[in-house]
Amino acid sequence: MRQRPWLFLLPTLILMSISAFIPLMAVINYSLHTIFAGSAPEFVGLQNYADVMSDAQFRGALIRQLTFSLMALLIEIPLGVAIALCLPRKGSGVGLSLVLLGVPLLIPYNVVGIVWRLFTQSDIGVIPRILSLVGYDYNVSLNATDAFFTILLVDVWHWTPLVVLLAYAGLQAIPQTFYQAAEVDGASTWKTFRYVTLPKLRPVLTLGLLIRFMDSFKVYSEPLLLTGGGPGNATTFMSLFVARKAEAYELGYAGASSIIYLYVVIVMSYILFQFINRSSEERHR
């Protein structure tokens, strides 16, 4: 009965086709057509892809997105590890610290956007107020740099705790004897971190890196609620760009850019995944 294995796979296959395969096919189908409301879709082949690739706005959004994700990772991973290192290892402080750290993770995305919008509002916000004390004229709706870094700040605030929790769990799993051995060997604090802590944290950090990369690449609600993608296109990241096109009912164009977007995420994640595989292989060989 060679069919039987397939029978067992059927529920999964059905679920997957509903959740991923069919929508994906639909998007691919859109991306090959020019669609106008009221008229029949016209098949245009890869024309939409060519348009997207030559669109300066799309390229701008992609580069902005890559810059954003890279910066987010460069800040969140080291910061997360640093905070995890500062947390108490035992005692009554542990629970409290972890709960407080976890708070940003519990807040729904739209609430995060609204809260930060209030923080950054130029007339009543706390951030413009504080920065004005040091003589900086902060304005998210006028200054492109302010807007970009504000979204980055929100992302760091929102997601660094995740890295902290991962790193903290990783730290707790390192046996104390490794530190005792380093002490016996006369290793400095830095060398202990470099040769004991960091190598032992590598698996969780690569996981964190992958999760944070994929998530930050999908950043949407924060720029939508805080800056609306502006000023200009300063905070129009990939998701927002695609959504704007779809809202404008350029479904073919939006479909093509979604597929390219998906492709970029897959390729980048694959590279990171290979990285994880290699590091875990190294440990188990």
Next chain:
Amino acid sequence: MARIELKSLAHRYDSSRKGKSGFSIEDLNIAWEDGTANALLGPSGCGKTTLLNIISGLITPTSGSVLFDDAIVNDRPTRDRHIAQVFQFPVVYDTMTVFDNLAFPLRNQKNGEIEIESRVAEIMELLELTPLAKTKAGHLNPAEKQIVSLGRGIVRKDTVAVLLDEPLTVIDPILKLDLRRKLRQVQQELKLTMIYVTHDQHEALTFADHVTIVRDGSIVQSATPEELFLRPKTPFVGYFIGSPGMNTLRCESTIDGFKIVGSSLAIANRAGNLSGVLDLGIRPEFVVTSPEEMPGWNRLKIRAIEHAGAYQVLTLESGALEIKARVGDDTATSEGDFVWVDFPSDKTNLYVDGELAIL
């Protein structure tokens, strides 16, 4: 290398924990001579690891002093004590090569690279690690990792002592013997002061010249393996060392000798001036049995026989009394038979109030 001494040492982790008095180590005095192989033997949780960590400075004792070559080192931090420590679970720097692992302590001491290279090469040669020099330490098997961590300890010329904390726990049985032999060989070649902690009597007795038995944070006996076997200082040592452990029989003095409590067995008095209640200890190896009646011997029933290849262990009983005897495999016996038993006087130890009575 150096002589290591602990003087009236006591340590308490937490007053609410462990032991009646809250001490995990209590008023302990011991010295390990320079260049000797020593073992600390005791059941789990008796304070062996605490003792090692006190020597290496990872734990500060509550009171008492630690001396290296007669100098008190209590206030010396771990890194300045120059102790090598091999832990139960192999500790290596995974991302470094074997060479770099061994060079690590030397580099931390800011030695010159040329000097480091020759010293590491020397140690790798000794430990037979040379072919693995360029291998990442994370790729080694547990036994090789243990050797690397030993190497890291002895690579420094100023190493005072090597402490090993149950180093064979995670090693494959086949490799255990090998690794133990290598440890011993290195110890003898370099004249290292080694302190080997274990709960395995076989490991302790085969490795060390001098074995210290620890129980509940204090030393019960410190002696050569032979002495521990022949003259255990307390019934606990007698039982703990040996397989099966020593028989301990509670006796009461009678007019012409002793009567073993819980049975009708009698033993001719050979204790001279001893009287009252005492314990007689005899190793199963030294119990003499005979299938025929012998004058003055006691008759016991064989309750169980365990065959162990070259020998068999008989469990003998008489009333509530139970005695183990180790006899050759050629002795024809079967369960339920009766045998006559004697305890040769030169092989028995007498204990008064739990202490070996000197006759």
